[in-house]
Amino acid sequence: MAKLFGTDGIRGVAGKNLTAELAYQVGQAVCAVLQENLERKVRITIGKDTRISSDMLESALCAGICSVGGDVVLLGTIPTPAVAFLTVQQGCDAGIVISASHNPYEHNGIKVFNSKGYKLPDEMELEVERRILEDVAMPVKIGGEIGRCVHSERETHSDYVAHLISTIDCDLSGLRVMVDCANGAAAATAPQLFRQLPIMADFISIDPDGVNINADCGSTHMETLASMTVAGKYDLGIAFDGDADRCLLVDEQGNMIDGDKVLAVCAAKLRREGKLTNDTIVATVMSNLGLHEYCRNENLALICTAVGDRNVLEKMLEDDYALGGEQSGHTIFREYATTGDGQLTALQFLCALAQSGMKASELVSCCKQYPQVLINVTLGDEDGAKERVLSSDALWDAVKEKEAELAGEGRILIRASGTEPLIRVMVEAKTDEIAHKTATDLADMVKTL
Numbered sequence: 001m002a003k004l005f006g007t008d009g010i011r012g013v014a015g016k017n018l019t020a021e022l023a024y025q026v027g028q029a030v031c032a033v034l035q036e037n038l039e040r041k042v043r044i045t046i047g048k049d050t051r052i053s054s055d056m057l058e059s060a061l062c063a064g065i066c067s068v069g070g071d072v073v074l075l076g077t078i079p080t081p082a083v084a085f086l087t088v089q090q091g092c093d094a095g096i097v098i099s100a101s102h103n104p105y106e107h108n109g110i111k112v113f114n115s116k117g118y119k120l121p122d123e124m125e126l127e128v129e130r131r132i133l134e135d136v137a138m139p140v141k142i143g144g145e146i147g148r149c150v151h152s153e154r155e156t157h158s159d160y161v162a163h164l165i166s167t168i169d170c171d172l173s174g175l176r177v178m179v180d181c182a183n184g185a186a187a188a189t190a191p192q193l194f195r196q197l198p199i200m201a202d203f204i205s206i207d208p209d210g211v212n213i214n215a216d217c218g219s220t221h222m223e224t225l226a227s228m229t230v231a232g233k234y235d236l237g238i239a240f241d242g243d244a245d246r247c248l249l250v251d252e253q254g255n256m257i258d259g260d261k262v263l264a265v266c267a268a269k270l271r272r273e274g275k276l277t278n279d280t281i282v283a284t285v286m287s288n289l290g291l292h293e294y295c296r297n298e299n300l301a302l303i304c305t306a307v308g309d310r311n312v313l314e315k316m317l318e319d320d321y322a323l324g325g326e327q328s329g330h331t332i333f334r335e336y337a338t339t340g341d342g343q344l345t346a347l348q349f350l351c352a353l354a355q356s357g358m359k360a361s362e363l364v365s366c367c368k369q370y371p372q373v374l375i376n377v378t379l380g381d382e383d384g385a386k387e388r389v390l391s392s393d394a395l396w397d398a399v400k401e402k403e404a405e406l407a408g409e410g411r412i413l414i415r416a417s418g419t420e421p422l423i424r425v426m427v428e429a430k431t432d433e434i435a436h437k438t439a440t441d442l443a444d445m446v447k448t449l
Contacts, residue, residue, distance in 0.1 A: 004132060005125045007308050007418030009111030011100055014053030018108055020060040026110055027064025027096075028138040029128040030120075031147075034093050035069065035139075041147075045090060047075040047083035048098035049185040049243045052210030053108045057098045061110070066147035067140050076153035077188045077208075079244035081341035082160040084117035088338075089159060090152075094120070099185065099243035102220050103420070105211045117338035118317075119310055161193045164343055167336045170351040173198040177350070178234045178250075180225045182218025183208040184242035186343065193343055199350070204228065214241065219248040219329050219342075226254040236353065236360050240342040245309075246329035247342035249349060251360035259327045260291040262349055264367035266331065267300060267323055269352040275322055275335065276300075282315050282324030284308070285413055289428055290368035308418060309340045370410075371432040373439040377423045377446045386416035389423050389449045398445055402427075402438050410435065414442065 004010050010026065012018030034042045044065055048054035054077075062072050073090055075083060080097045087095030093115050100107035112120040112128075120128075130136070141147070179194060179201055181187040187206045194201035204225065205217035214220055219239040229237035229250045237250030249257035263281050270276040280301040283291060287304060295302040303321075305311040309330040316324045316334055325331035330340035337344055356363050379385040389395065399412055406412070410429035417424060425443045429435035 004129045007310060008101070009097075009109050009119075011103075011107065011109040011419045013106050014051070014057065014108040018053075018057070018110070020056050022132075023057045023060035023110060024064040024067075025132045026128065027061040028068050029064075029131045030094060030096070030112055031065045031068045031070035032131070032138055033124060033127050038093065041069060041071065042093040043071045043073060043090075045073045045075055045083055045087045045092045045095040046098070047078040047080070047086075047095070047185075049080075049100075050077055050183060050187065050208035050210065050213050051098075051100070051105050051108050051242075054098045057108060057110065061096060061098070062149050066149065068138055068147070069141040069145050070147045072147065072149040074149055074151045074153070075156055076151070077185055078153075078157060078160070079185045079189060079341070079343065080111070081245050081337055081339050081344065082157075082189065084113045084339045085160055085163060085337065086156050087113050087115065088117045089163075090156070097243065101243050102214055102218070102241040102246065105213050105215070109419075113338075118313070119339070157189055157192065161189055161196065163336075164193055164341075164347060165196060167333075167344060168347050168351045170354050171198070172350055172354050175199040175236070175350060175354060176232075176234045177201050178225060178229050178232060178237045179203045180217055180219075180222070180237070180239040181206045182214050182240050182242050182244075183212040184214065184218065184240065184244060186240040186244040189244070190240070190343060202232070202234075218242065219246050222248060222250060222256060226250045226256070230254040236350065238346045241329070244342040245340040247331065247345040247349075248329045249346075249360070251364065253361050255361060257360065257364050258288075258369070259325050259329045259331060260288045261364040261367045261369070262329075262331055262345060263287075263323065263325050264291060264294045265352050265363055266333075266345075266348050268298070268366070269348070269355070270323055271300075277320055277322040280319075280321050282312050282321050284312060284326050286327050286426060288327060288372055289370045289411070294367040307415060313339065370428050371430070371435045372426065372428045373432075373435040375425045375439050375443040376417070377425065377443050379421045379423060381421060385421065386423065389446055390414070390416060392449050395442075395445060395449060398442060402442060406434070406438070410438075412438065412442070414446075
């Protein structure tokens with residue numbers, strides 16, 4: 001059977017393979033499955049990012065949910081982690097996010113949280129998927145049993161911002177920050193958040209028009225933020241992605257602070273506070289060798305999962321760990337959130353920075369960054385393209401040869417993207433030159449397969 005749900009919900013090009021019709025069916029199926037399991041009427045929150053297609057998909061989801069008797073709480077434009085938080089706070093049975101995160105505006109996605117703010121369980125996703133793909137008849141309601149939509153933006157946005165502020169207890173006065181909202185969901189909450197703090201904050205990429213989300217801005221394009229942070233003599237630059245579940249940073253010298261360095265700094269903070277469970281960080285196989293070295297030097301355990309914040313969170317829940325994340329900027333603080341939260345991450349880092357009395361560049365120097373090259377190889381749209389490449393014996397023979405050349409002073413990781421038709425080739429090595437050549441050679445081979 002074909003699949004709708006990938007590693008991060010349903011993704012596609014809006015109007016092409018992610019249509020209003022499909023969104024309507026998803027709304028119906030999610031609501032119907034929930035109501036059958038709970039044996040009562042359900043309430044579902046819906047939040048969205050700033051893509052031009054988000055309004056269309058929101059309307060279709062609402063119609064689908066209401067058609068089978070569910071009620072909807074519309075949160076408007078709001079970060080993904082806010083939907084998870086507010087679903088729990090509002091006592092709703094599920095939450096739906098309309099976003100394609102860091103991808104270009106043409107793309108969009110549908111992601112579902114359960115009543116506890118965690119991503120929808122696999123078995124429920126499979127049942128929703130089955131009903132849609134097998135065209136199972138939906139329990140459409142009539143008369144007074146049809147669901148209703150309630151708009152709840154202003155008060156819920158304020159509730160979310162208040163929650164974020166409650167997670168820190170330190171003096172941030174005197175800090176100056178530049179914030180890049182990626183013309184995305186952070187534009188709806190970041191100004192309210194930072195203007196309630198005793199810091200001086202300026203903002204860029206805060207005027208979404210439906211098509212400029214992630215366009216040469218945000219956590220995937222940090223050049224402008226870096227130059228403005230240096231030119232304006234800010235203490236820190238802060239960059240979010242389109243749905244604000246990621247946060248990457250820039251120090252006062254314009255150097256990027258990635259998720260690995262954030263994990264190192266925040267792990268030290270949590271350990272000082274007695275909150276770093278079992279002195280352990282959960283990361284992924286993409287984490288830089290520098291983070292491994294930092295953990296060894298600080299007697300911390302580093303557990304690496306497969307790529308994806310979902311895998312990180314599952315491991316954190318399984319063994320009750322407090323901190324985890326990805327190099328790409330998803331950082332999970334389990335005490336305060338059920339998913340990665342970019343604005344929460346920014347606050348926690350700012351608190352560590354203020355407490356240290358150091359400059360950002362000095363604070364993150366504890367965690368080295370070894371040269372790492374990542375090349376994304378775009379594949380065709382045909383079914384099975386990723387599987388065909390990753391099953392090639394020739395490719396893995398070439399990987400073994402390259403690993404032998406690195407002689408234990410580097411590593412190679414080749415994997416398929418969970419959300420795009422890409423094969424990702426990552427190489428770490430002693431020098432940029434070695435890493436780049438090794439990655440280029442392997443990427444060129446992938447293109448031939």
